[in-house]
Amino acid sequence: AQKVTQAQTEISVVEKEDVTLDCVYETRDTTYYLFWYKQPPSGELVFLIRRNSFDEQNEISGRYSWNFQKSTSSFNFTITASQVVDSAVYFCALRPPGTASKLTFGTGTRLQVTL
Amino acid sequence: GAGVSQSPSNKVTEKGKDVELRCDPISGHTALYWYRQSLGQGLEFLIYFQGNSAPDKSGLPSDRFSAERTGGSVSTLTIQRTQQEDSAVYLCASRGGLTHYGYTFGSGTRLTVV
Numbered sequence: 157a158q159k160v161t162q163a164q165t166e167i168s169v170v171e172k173e174d175v176t177l178d179c180v181y182e183t184r185d186t187t188y189y190l191f192w193y194k195q196p197p198s199g200e201l202v203f204l205i206r207r208n209s210f211d212e213q214n215e216i217s218g219r220y221s222w223n224f225q226k227s228t229s230s231f232n233f234t235i236t237a238s239q240v241v242d243s244a245v246y247f248c249a250l251r252p253p254g255t256a257s258k259l260t261f262g263t264g265t266r267l268q269v270t271l
Numbered sequence: 272g273a274g275v276s277q278s279p280s281n282k283v284t285e286k287g288k289d290v291e292l293r294c295d296p297i298s299g300h301t302a303l304y305w306y307r308q309s310l311g312q313g314l315e316f317l318i319y320f321q322g323n324s325a326p327d328k329s330g331l332p333s334d335r336f337s338a339e340r341t342g343g344s345v346s347t348l349t350i351q352r353t354q355q356e357d358s359a360v361y362l363c364a365s366r367g368g369l370t371h372y373g374y375t376f377g378s379g380t381r382l383t384v385v
Contacts, residue, residue, distance in 0.1 A: 201376035261314040
């Protein structure tokens with residue numbers, strides 16, 4: 157069985173603060189894929205990143221960075237110098253290998269960035 | 272089209288009525304997924320279509336729910352005899368090719384059963 161846990165339901169920060177969104181997953185697969193999606197108020201999910209389980213290199217994209225720790229089954233997401241436009245619900249998701257497979261999502265973390 | 276299109280964007284229906292939700296995937300995308308997002312919940316998988324293969328219906332919560340995909344393109348999710356617990360946002364996603372990993376989601380249909 158696959159499971160994704162996002163323990164933080166809601167986080168509020170002041171603009172320019174750094175914030176980390178936690179994601180812990182469970183899977184019996186040795187190969188799998190991890191994702192982060194952003195859901196702004198418009199409702200559409202926006203793809204942020206995909207990570208293969210065999211690639212533990214951390215990734216940085218502008219103000220966004222991701223820390224993949226296979227030993228602790230975590231895939232945390234950090235926003236540096238947060239901005240109001242970062243306010244959204246962020247979802248972590250897990251997918252097993254194979255083309256006929258679906259994403260298992262966490263319950264999401266609502267991030268509110270204020271001035 | 273340029274993105275995944277879902278209609279209607281909002282639907283209010285009376286308990287017991289049937290509803291149909293439509294999804295237009297990105298042209299050429301072979302995989303199509305339906306998810307349900309209830310208040311305070313994550314996205315719950317409902318059904319998955321891949322090309323001409325039999326759909327994966329393992330996530331459908333009851334036999335009141337059904338979906339079809341005509342001509343490998345447009346999909347319709349039907350909920351019969353709606354109940355208040357069916358109130359949620361229904362999201363559709365499509366994915367291109369067998370190895371493409373990017374799921375493109377639509378903006379969803381917000382269903383309210385009164």
